[in-house]
């Protein structure tokens with residue numbers, strides 16, 4: 001391996017998670033695998049074909065550039081791709097031509113889609129996003145009449161592939177009332193559309209947290225991001241989930257293991273400072289190992305003197321500052337440690353584990369944030 005670290009993706013873990021999701025989610029509800037943020041750091045190029053091989057046939061992304069990556073990565077030409085966020089008016093022609101569906105949440109995009117579709121003689125597949133209380137994107141209730149009449153005017157050029165919304169903070173019970181309000185608004189607005197002759201092919205509103213908490217809203221499709229990678233959207237959702245179950249074991253498994261290697265080993269005498277500055281003073285004679293990973297590789301600088309890694313079956317500490325490309329770990333207790341030994345930065349090594357959440361709690365990052373900050377250029381390898 002010519003790279004200082006690599007990420008291993010466990011296909012078995014993914015299979016396990018899909019099995020759990022399929023048993024939990026209502027029968028007949030399709031799962032869209034959300035792969036924005038480079039598949040939450042797992043790597044679109046490697047993740048997409050693996051997911052396809054396990055039966056996933058719908059992917060959701062944030063933007064057109066990500067859709068292009070999925071298009072390139074997919075093996076099956078009938079696998080669906082949906083853009084939930086950004087697409088420039090210029091890229092709409094490309095999306096229509098490639099059967100990529102996209103959210104519409106404002107009139108300019110809707111009009112551009114219809115006109116472009118007419119121009120190239122192929123219908124655009126749009127998902128009408130409704131504003132139900134998140135206040136991010138979506139058509140407001142006051143815009144519904146205009147929206148409905150435009151959808152009718154353009155019916156030669158548009159397929160209403162879906163109607164959808166997104167809940168604001170379904171991962172926290174504290175938002176219960178806001179989410180209930182959103183459900184009500186959503187149902188009401190969808191009904192208005194249907195009553196006025198707009199029949200969307202699919203209804204979808206649930207992300208991971210909502211899929212767990214709102215089984216009555218699974219509808220035709222759920223958009224599952226974080227759960228499929230083996231993480232709970234929040235601790236609250238995990239507890240809420242366990243509450244209703246006899247079986248209290250964790251049903252999910254993490255796909256990701258991030259590994260590096262010892263680059264050099266050295267002894268340091270008591271009373272010496274280690275690394276830049278004076279943040280770590282050796283209180284005894286010590287042995288340290290240098291790992292060629294730093295904040296430029298996604299190992300946060302805030303893990304200086306607090307992070308943990310696994311090596312040769314033990315958990316040990318990061319000592320001194322995390323540099324741009326290196327960090328030092330304490331291996332005083334390990335007699336046999338040597339250059340080339342494997343270091344686990346995230347994931348399992350034998351019976352012990354560095355979880356992303358312990359890692360992100362120490363550095364005050366969300367699971368989501370830490371994962372998506374894992375740089376693109378770290379090689380990903382699938383482990384069967």
Ligand SMILES: *Cc1c(COP(=O)(O)O)cnc(C)c1O
Pocket residue numbers: 034036084166206207208209223224225226227233
């Ligand atoms: C990111 C996103 C999702 C998936 O969220 P998870 O919490 O990771 O399941 C679903 N829908 C929309 C609109 C999103 O932006």
